[in-house]
Amino acid sequence: MGLARTRSVALIGLAGSIVEVEADISSQLPGLRLIGLPDAALAEAAERVRAAAKNSGCALNPHKLTVNLSPAALRKHGSGFDLAIALACLAADGVVPAESVGAVLHIGELALDGRLRPTPGMLPAVIAAARWGYRTVMVPAGNSDEAALVPGIRVIGVASLRDALIWHGARLEPIAVDVLTAPAEEDSVDESLDLIDVVGNDEAILALQVAAAGGHHVFMLGPPGAGKTMLAARLPGLLPDLGPAASLEVSSLRSLSGRPVGRSLITRPPLEAPHHTITAAAMVGGGSGQIRPGAAARASHGVLFLDEAPEFAAAVLDALRQPLESGRISIHRANAVAHFPARFQLVLAANPCPCGQYGTGDDCSCAPNSRRRYLARLSGPLLDRIDIQLAVKRVSAAELRLSADGGRLSSAVARERVLAARAAAAERLKDTPWTLNSEATGPWLRGRQxxxxxxxxxxxxxxxxxGGITMRGYDRVLRVAWSIADLTGVSRPGADEVGQALYLRKGMAS
Structure with a gap:
């Protein structure tokens, strides 16, 4: 009996730090004490570990066990340290070789019967372990497929603490147990949604293609039934598949949010459409304990759709202003700062007034002051960051009849146009740090070349x-003009492309 140690991972945002788990047995009164700044969930690990070890056939040593989580100055969150704590304690007692336990990094939450539960954030945790140079990790069997997505890592999936002890050399008979898995969840993007379903609204369909080509934000203003939600739901289908880095980032964010990743990385852009009752913390991320990504972070490399945008709290909308500029969310706590990516396309949709009938020909029951106050909930600084602002009108009976003759654009054809436009932009921007027109800075757009x-x-x-537009708006019109040029296959924007971009910027006022 003596000192044993192993390692686990503490996540702060998507970044992970290696935590050394040390266990020591003394001759004092019985007990299990955790030190090293554990949070409430982690402090309860003592009872989980004790019950799981007893029910796995290897009760903990009756003498006092002291478990230290190092570095002590780093606050640890969650229940993913259970497996490492249990194995360090049993290795200190000589149940398993300390050398074997010390050579493997362990992540997993224990149930009282000794089974291992799937742990949120497994993918970013294993990525962090790989970056720190660790090559062998032991994880719950329900997370083994997810952990195996990280190249160069040997993943040992175990269903229970007893299986983990047997793997490390304990002389126990294996007992079959049910593997605990996370519940399946439907993808946020419905791939069956096709642009060909949209009737009329040719300007809005063109605006969606321009937005997809250049990564631009969109604001659609129109009455109920005009098709704003229908259009927004089809924008992810126009975007190209995610690249390797983006795919890994989106999958890591999904894992950290507690949603299963599966056997392959996510390759399609995500869609997040939160309800207007969402809080600022739920939008950008946070939490009283472990910092979790919000809807804006989960929408990275995809689309964040805010339907009925004026109904969102002003604090929630204004919280998006900084991420729209920087493409990053930083959440500060007293003892830690978590960083999340936030490179999403924002799509806002709003009615023209509280009743939604203003400008439709139907009777509007809203007073002029009421209409102004309603749209004023969307602040000027926020709207100034939206590249494309378009009025969407209801489809007329004539347009409906004409649509029966076909000729509408499908998502597959539109995506091919978007891919060609993005390839042209990437070639032009190959010597810059950007890949999309929406990322280019004003000085570069107005530069010599x-x-x-x-x-x-x-x-x-x-x-x-x-005074019709600001200097920021001026640069954003230039970005949209370049996207239109890429979409139409011309080498440089002309007066027509700039005029069209200005219309897409000021379309609501026309």
Whole structure:
């Protein structure tokens, strides 16, 4: 009997730190004491570990056990340290070789009967272990497929603490147990949604393609039934598959949110559509204990759709302003800072007034002041960050009859156009840190190599001089103009592309 140690992982956001779990047996009164800044869930590990060890056929030593989680200054959250604590304690008691336990990194939560539960954040935890140079990890069997997605890692999936002890050399007879798995969850994006289902609204369909080509944010204003939600739900289908880095990031965020990843990385852009009652913490991330990603972070490399945008709390909407500019969310706590990616496409949809009938020809029951106050809930600084702002009208009976003749654009064809446009943009931006037009800075767009002639930007210059747009809006119109040019296959935007981009920016006012 003596000192034994193993290792686990503590997550802060998507970043992980290696935690050394040390167990020591003394001759004092019985007990199991955890030290090293555990949170409430982790402090309860003592009872879980004691019950799980007894029910696995290897009760803990009756003498006092002291378990230290090092570094002591780092606060540890969650129940994923249970397996490491149990094995360190039993290795200190000589039940299993301390050398074997010390050579493996352990992650997993124990049930009282000794089974191992799937642990949220397994993918980013194993990625962190790989970055720190560890090559062998033991995880719950329900997480083994997810952990195996990290290349260069030997994954040992065990269904129970007893199986883990047997693997480490304990002389126990194996007992079959049910493998605990996380409940299956439907994907947020319905791949059956196709752009060909949209009737009319040609301007909005073009705006969606431009947004997909350049990664632009969109605001759609229109009455109920105009098709705003239908259009927004089809935007992810126009986006290309995720690249390797983006796929790993999206899958890690899903894992950290407690949703199963499965046997393969996520390859399609996500769609997050939170209800308007969402809080600021749920939108950007947070939590009283472990910091979890919010809807904005989970929408990274995909679409964040806010339907009935004026109904969202002002604090929630304004919390998106900084991520829209930086593409990153930083959540500060007294003893830690968690960082999450936030490179999403924001799609806002709103009615023209509280009753939704203003401008439709039907009777509107809202007073002018009521209409102004309703849309004023969307702050000017937030709207100034939206590249495409478009009015969506209801489909007329004539458009409905014409749609029966076919000729509508499908998502597959539109995606091919988007892929070609993104390839053209990537070639132009190959010597820059950006890959999308929406990421390019104003000084670069107005620089020597990409500066457009005065005759091309004359309409845009007049809008700036008259105060119709801000300098930020000026640059955003240029970004949209380049996306339109890429989509139409021309090498540089002309006056038509700039005029079209300005219309997409100011379409609600026209």
């Amino acid at each position: 990409t500066r457009l002639a005065g005759s091309v930007t004359a309409l845009l210059d007049r809008a700036l001089e008259r």
